[in-house]
Amino acid sequence: MKRRGTGVGCMFYGIGNTGLPNPAAAFVEVLPDTSVNVIVGAADIGQGSSTMAAAVAAETLGLAIENIHVTWADTQVAPEGGATSASRQTFITGNAVKNACTQAMGELRRTAAEKLEVPEEDLVFRNREIYSSKDETKRMTYPELMGAMSYRGRLAVGAGYYNPKTTYLNPADMSGVPYEVYSYATCILEVEVDTDTGEVTLLKCVSAHDVGTPINPKMVEGQIEGGTAMGTGFVISEKIDVDPKTLAIKNPTLSKYIIGTNMDMPEIYPIAVSSEGEAGPFGAKGLGEPALIPSIPATMAAIGNALGVTFTKTPIFPADIVKAWKDKQAAENQG
Amino acid sequence: MNKITVHCTVNHKPVSVEIEPNKRLLDMLRVNLGLTSVKEGCSEGECGACTVIYNGEPVTSCCILAGQAEGADIITLEGVSVDGKPDVVQQAFIESGAIQCGFCIPGMILTAEALLMKNPHPTMEQIKEAMSGNLCRCTGYKKIEEAVALAASRM
Ligand code: FES
Ligand code: FES
Numbered sequence: 184m185k186r187r188g189t190g191v192g193c194m195f196y197g198i199g200n201t202g203l204p205n206p207a208a209a210f211v212e213v214l215p216d217t218s219v220n221v222i223v224g225a226a227d228i229g230q231g232s233s234t235m236a237a238a239v240a241a242e243t244l245g246l247a248i249e250n251i252h253v254t255w256a257d258t259q260v261a262p263e264g265g266a267t268s269a270s271r272q273t274f275i276t277g278n279a280v281k282n283a284c285t286q287a288m289g290e291l292r293r294t295a296a297e298k299l300e301v302p303e304e305d306l307v308f309r310n311r312e313i314y315s316s317k318d319e320t321k322r323m324t325y326p327e328l329m330g331a332m333s334y335r336g337r338l339a340v341g342a343g344y345y346n347p348k349t350t351y352l353n354p355a356d357m358s359g360v361p362y363e364v365y366s367y368a369t370c371i372l373e374v375e376v377d378t379d380t381g382e383v384t385l386l387k388c389v390s391a392h393d394v395g396t397p398i399n400p401k402m403v404e405g406q407i408e409g410g411t412a413m414g415t416g417f418v419i420s421e422k423i424d425v426d427p428k429t430l431a432i433k434n435p436t437l438s439k440y441i442i443g444t445n446m447d448m449p450e451i452y453p454i455a456v457s458s459e460g461e462a463g464p465f466g467a468k469g470l471g472e473p474a475l476i477p478s479i480p481a482t483m484a485a486i487g488n489a490l491g492v493t494f495t496k497t498p499i500f501p502a503d504i505v506k507a508w509k510d511k512q513a514a515e516n517q518g
Numbered sequence: 519m520n521k522i523t524v525h526c527t528v529n530h531k532p533v534s535v536e537i538e539p540n541k542r543l544l545d546m547l548r549v550n551l552g553l554t555s556v557k558e559g560c561s562e563g564e565c566g567a568c569t570v571i572y573n574g575e576p577v578t579s580c581c582i583l584a585g586q587a588e589g590a591d592i593i594t595l596e597g598v599s600v601d602g603k604p605d606v607v608q609q610a611f612i613e614s615g616a617i618q619c620g621f622c623i624p625g626m627i628l629t630a631e632a633l634l635m636k637n638p639h640p641t642m643e644q645i646k647e648a649m650s651g652n653l654c655r656c657t658g659y660k661k662i663e664e665a666v667a668l669a670a671s672r673m
Contacts, residue, residue, distance in 0.1 A: 404661070405615050437560045445659035
């Protein structure tokens with residue numbers, strides 16, 4: 184018999200290392216041709232930290248993302264970035280890039296203020312132009328500003344870092360400030376379960392994530408879609424089988440450790456929820472792990488809902504489903 | 519081991535490669551010809567990362583001996599771009615945000631190319647089916663399928 188079920192998973196997740204200092208740094212230089220070198224330690228393994236760093240630099244400096252060249256992860260040239268873990272690089276390296284750009288802008292502001300004869304604090308850097316917020320006719324282009332910088336022998340360089348405002352946790356009762364910002368998410372998932380074979384079909388998934396400001400909206404969607412694929416797989420098909428005697432992994436191949444293909448995916452509707460006013464760069468927070476987390480309880484709850492039972496362990500394989508259904512029927516027949 | 523010589527066409531050019539007979543097509547492309555877009559994921563025909571277009575069909579090059587490729591017409595990702603610029607499928611992948619770590623992407627693009635060569639206007643179902651042999655750990659596949667559909671809409 185085929186039965187449908189729906190499940191909801193909600194989470195909040197602290198961004199960065201728990202109750203520990205975990206700083207990251209960035210170097211920035213704006214060159215005379217208005218191109219920018221940004222150097223960060225953050226390792227981009229596809230999650231988009233380098234694009235993020237470029238976007239934050241462009242927004243801070245008032246340049247275009249095409250002007251920014253990011254060098255990343257090479258420890259011979261890059262400053263400390265800390266691990267690409269704990270969903271932390273957008274929040275922490277992003278803030279470091281912003282701080283480095285702010286420092287590099289010191290000389291840019293001084294020079295623009297001299298040329299335009301306006302106070303430094305009135306200056307706005309936007310869309311490759313610099314102008315006074317009080318009198319927008321007082322303006323210059325970025326190439327003009329860089330020309331004035333060269334004429335005066337000034338360089339626009341900056342180094343910056345960021346360390347989240349956390350405290351060590353009190354070992355007696357774990358009190359303290361473990362994280363500076365949190366991401367929030369809710370995932371709703373619908374499944375169809377075949378009670379005879381135990382097969383689960385993932386039908387539809389809506390996954391909404393408070394990511395602060397989505398710096399790269401397409402990438403936010405992509406991360407949520409990928410996270411959903413991993414989270415649902417974690418429940419219905421993926422298990423590392425370790426031999427208890429030898430501790431060898433018994434299924435180290437993709438024919439025995441089953442990850443979903445495109446045919447196994449539900450229809451996924453990712454939603455990026457913007458929220459304001461938090462400590463990340465332009466309000467951005469982390470998404471790496473949150474992308475995956477709520478789809479796990481949502482999938483478990485959906486399968487449980489379809490059968491009218493509660494599962495408390497992952498994975499839930501077909502044999503577990505057939506057994507849970509039979510046990511339930513047997514209990515009902517007795518009662 | 520005595521080497522054999524394999525003559526075939528790779529990325530529109532005739533080549534002849536001297537290679538040990540126990541090497542795979544994957545090794546010939548990556549090691550002898552330096553075409554490192556061809557990725558080795560699982561080495562057992564499960565993941566599709568090593569996909570090349572072989573006489574018009576997408577095949578896993580980890581499952582073919584180099585010697586079997588005698589006379590074959592092979593296209594790798596390096597043979598897809600036009601004058602060093604992304605072709606329509608590659609451009610669609612970029613615009614759709616279909617790429618995360620990128621490891622599966624050469625195989626994905628070649629599978630999509632092979633599909634569109636035969637069927638320039640596939641339905642979403644046909645796209646899904648054609649792409650189903652290529653695994654991706656990052657994207658959840660949605661944007662990849664959207665990219666193939668976008669490329670098809672521009673054919
Ligand atoms: S490496 Fe050939 S299919 Fe995985
Ligand atoms: S983009 Fe990483 S495996 Fe597909």
